[in-house]
Amino acid sequence: MTLTIQCLNVDAHDPDRLAAFWQEALGWRRTYDTPDEVVLEPPAGSPQDGVAPDLLFYRVPDEKVGKNRLHLDLRPGDRDAEVARLESLGATRADVGQDPSVTWVVLADPEGNEFCVLRPYTAEELATL
Known part of the structure; x- marks a missing residue:
């Protein structure tokens, strides 16, 4: 291919x-x-x-109208710090029906496109990359 x-x-x-x-x-x-x-x-x-x-x-x-059919998942070193930084750039929190116990944060960019900020990799996960 x-x-x-x-x-x-x-x-x-x-x-x-x-x-x-x-x-x-x-x-x-x-x-x-x-x-x-x-x-x-x-x-x-x-x-x-x-x-x-x-x-x-x-x-x-x-x-934009409705929920994205495709979105970006971003993997940070520090999820909470990145969420705060992205919000300072104009991102907003978004509710797409996610359960409150999920390990990621759903945000929307300035035009409303949703994206996720995932939890950081654990040390064990990093060792396998």
Whole structure:
């Protein structure tokens, strides 16, 4: 099989604004920028560069409606610190019906796209990576 994922496309009412949130959240770089499309890629030379799919924010005329059918799961070193940082960037807590006992936090970006901040890996899990 020769297929690889090039990018994840994110519909955006304001691609520049939404990309700015994700650029700051992930520490990624803009590699393409027009009024209708913005592409983010991992930092040049990082372990994710050329491996992780790009994020393409593409202008659409309508606002987001309903729950995402696809979302990002982010693995932090410190979940609570990252949640606080992401909220300071404009993320908000989201309720998608998750049980209160889950180990992740559901947030929404400035346009309402849900994503999850998972618990950190345990030392045992890190040893197997």
